[in-house]
Amino acid sequence: MVHEPAVPAPFQSLFAPLEELRYTGIGARFRGCFGCGPDHDIGLRVRNFRRDGEVLSPIVIPRRFEGPPAGAHGGIVAAYLDEVLAGAALAHTGRPHVTGELTVRYLKLTPLDRPILGRSRAVKEAAKYVDVEGALEDLETGEIFARATARFFPMQSASPAP
Secondary structure, three states: OOOOOOOOHHHHHHHOOOEEOOOOOOOOOOOOOOOOOOOOOOOOOOOOEEEOOEEEEEEEOOHHHEOOOOEEOHHHHHHHHHHHHHHHHHHHHOOOEEEEEEEEEEOOOOEOOOEEEEEEEEEEEOOOOEEEEEEEEEOOOOOEEEEEEEEEEEOOOOOOOO
16 A cells, blocks of 8 residues: 555555555644644644554654653653544544543653654443553564553534635
8 A cells, every 4th residue: 555645664564554544524624733734844743554453653753852861752752642542533433533531651761763653442432432542662672662541532523624
């Protein structure tokens, strides 16, 4: 499968057969999102891909998001996890969701400028929410840097942005 834009080189073999999740039901409203929007000039631009009941995300955290020396700022780590987990809610339900609560457990310093795999999945769906879990891990070794759980609520229907 060809992805536009291409995923970074270290991820290409893993992501080549995967379907990218794109929600287009409300126009261009997400294009400027700090977390997932391709048009946000300093955003994270997180992309989510479906694979066997889970969502995978190719992540390389740029140096501009440094917190502790050689590590990503904790708030940025949480923002990446928030986007990866939102992908699981979307994949599970087919609808975009907003974060109701997010709990992050930081296990190790999350490195900068290194291939990181975001991984998430839905664990419970109720009438009004979806619970999800996920992690950020080293692409090569599988070492987990941070884990998160979250509860997402479906977005209310809205007309597309102009």
